[in-house]
Amino acid sequence: MSPSDRTCCGVVEEARLRAHDRRTHKPQPWIVRKVAVGLTLALIAYTSYVYVGIFCRDMIIKNQSALGSPTVGIVFLVIFCILLLMVLWSYYAVVTTPPGYAADFVEKFELERPVRGQQSTTFSDTRGMSYELLSPPVDVSNHTSALSNSGNTVPVTLPVVPATATQDKVYHSTPHHQGTSTPDEAHITNVPADTESMRVPGPAPPSSHGSSHHSSSSSDAPPQLFSRQPSTTPVLVAQYRHCGKDKIIKPPRTHHCRACGTCVLKYDHHCPWVGHCVGAFNHKFFVNFVQWASILSFWMFATILGFNIKSQTRSPAPAINPQHIVAVALTALFGLFCCLMFLTQVQLIMLNQTTVESLAFRSMQEREQDNLARMHRWYDFGAKQRTRQRWDKEWGRIGKEGNLWWLGSSRANWECVMGKNVWWWFLPVGRGLEDGLSFPTNPRFDNQGRWRRRREWPSDLQ
Ligand SMILES: [Zn+2]
Ligand SMILES: [Zn+2]
Numbered sequence: 422m423s424p425s426d427r428t429c430c431g432v433v434e435e436a437r438l439r440a441h442d443r444r445t446h447k448p449q450p451w452i453v454r455k456v457a458v459g460l461t462l463a464l465i466a467y468t469s470y471v472y473v474g475i476f477c478r479d480m481i482i483k484n485q486s487a488l489g490s491p492t493v494g495i496v497f498l499v500i501f502c503i504l505l506l507m508v509l510w511s512y513y514a515v516v517t518t519p520p521g522y523a524a525d526f527v528e529k530f531e532l533e534r535p536v537r538g539q540q541s542t543t544f545s546d547t548r549g550m551s552y553e554l555l556s557p558p559v560d561v562s563n564h565t566s567a568l569s570n571s572g573n574t575v576p577v578t579l580p581v582v583p584a585t586a587t588q589d590k591v592y593h594s595t596p597h598h599q600g601t602s603t604p605d606e607a608h609i610t611n612v613p614a615d616t617e618s619m620r621v622p623g624p625a626p627p628s629s630h631g632s633s634h635h636s637s638s639s640s641d642a643p644p645q646l647f648s649r650q651p652s653t654t655p656v657l658v659a660q661y662r663h664c665g666k667d668k669i670i671k672p673p674r675t676h677h678c679r680a681c682g683t684c685v686l687k688y689d690h691h692c693p694w695v696g697h698c699v700g701a702f703n704h705k706f707f708v709n710f711v712q713w714a715s716i717l718s719f720w721m722f723a724t725i726l727g728f729n730i731k732s733q734t735r736s737p738a739p740a741i742n743p744q745h746i747v748a749v750a751l752t753a754l755f756g757l758f759c760c761l762m763f764l765t766q767v768q769l770i771m772l773n774q775t776t777v778e779s780l781a782f783r784s785m786q787e788r789e790q791d792n793l794a795r796m797h798r799w800y801d802f803g804a805k806q807r808t809r810q811r812w813d814k815e816w817g818r819i820g821k822e823g824n825l826w827w828l829g830s831s832r833a834n835w836e837c838v839m840g841k842n843v844w845w846w847f848l849p850v851g852r853g854l855e856d857g858l859s860f861p862t863n864p865r866f867d868n869q870g871r872w873r874r875r876r877e878w879p880s881d882l883q
Contacts, residue, residue, distance in 0.1 A: 454693070457693040457696065464755065473498060476728075477501070489728055504713065504720055507848075508710070511714075511849035515703050518706055519697065520686065520688070520703050521702040521857045523671055523672060526857075527670065527671070529669055648815075656870035657673065666684075667683060671684050680698075686700050687701035705851070708766050715760040718752040722752040726749050770838045772827065772834060773834035774826070825872075827863050837853050839853055
């Protein structure tokens with residue numbers, strides 16, 4: 422699968438561009454961000470005109486070109502109006518609800534590299550939560566800091582790499598960013614490699630982009646067998662989540678949107694069709710919108726196409742209205758797009774992954790695929806399968822046990838975004854269980870957000 426096939430709305434392209442030209446990029450002007458909202462409304466208006474003003478009206482007034490009886494026309498019109506109401510309602514909800522801008526919730530914070538003996542620093546957000554960024558202890562090899570949140574202190578490590586760290590002439594063929602981390606976040610680079618890292622003998626590493634921290638480790642360590650090697654980025658460490666543009670410590674799962682020019686809470690993706698990001702506060706409404714938009718599109722597509730085909734069996738066959746053809750084509754495209762988006766969203770929500778987080782899992786799976794191809798002959802599918810099962814047994818599954826935000830059940834993950842009330846799953850009202858600022862973490866990870874082997878999990882989960 423090529424990267425461009427992965428998702429809609431150019432998320433992949435955005436991620437790629439993010440790594441390359443983040444220094445020069447400016448936020449899109451307001452009008453550019455909102456232009457697709459006008460296009461979407463124009464599309465809805467035009468197809469509604471064709472459906473009501475031509476297709477249903479012809480039937481209701483018994484026009485010569487009618488494709489059905491007046492009763493059918495009235496029934497279709499009523500169903501259409503209900504579906505259109507749901508689409509417009511959910512579209513209004515997603516367009517008028519901001520995704521949640523981190524700068525509104527977290528106070529500005531200029532990151533300075535802590536030095537030994539530095540006093541602890543406190544900062545707070547507008548909800549009155551206070552965070553404390555403690556100074557590192559004396560031991561240089563394991564500097565620790567803490568992000569305390571309403572009394573719940575999460576001890577975190579500030580990795581500091583000795584200046585003499587050497588770069589290995591090997592590369593790690595697994596991703597170094599996962600969960601809340603994206604390439605632009607690794608402001609503190611050169612995380613020491615996990616001592617159990619897999620080494621892949623072969624060419625020198627490709628030049629890393631920007632601050633990507635291809636691991637450094639002692640070069641005399643013996644090469645080890647192929648294994649799964651999850652990200653070593655401590656994504657729960659506050660310093661790793663500093664946004665240099667907004668000058669804030671981002672809450673977990675927050676990402677900086679290039680198009681909007683600001684950090685968005687639980688960033689899913691930037692959607693031009695709604696004119697801003699899909700994030701913590703409007704994710705649910707976005708799902709409601711694509712759900713109703715795909716139902717409405719397929720209803721219009723099926724009825725207009727079906728009745729036109731049926732009319733062609735009559736003799737003499739009536740001429741096909743060209744506007745029907747245009748409406749069928751538009752509703753097919755729009756419906757397919759929305760349906761794919763809806764199915765993708767349902768799948769990701771049940772895994773408790775955002776779109777941007779899912780990309781990290783995909784690339785991890787692709788790299789693992791590459792490793793399997795090196796380990797086994799291309800036709801040896803059984804051996805590849807067994808190796809993958811062995812890794813899953815050792816670590817748990819990528820994207821599930823290996824997802825920092827996975828809650829263990831699809832239902833629990835779903836309710837985080839869509840709420841507990843079943844009606845809320847279909848109507849653009851209510852909200853999920855999350856506040857966009859703090860999230861329960863998977864106990865299979867350590868307190869810095871690194872995926873651990875099964876043997877290191879809490880005993881009740883093993
Ligand atoms: Zn930012
Ligand atoms: Zn955005």
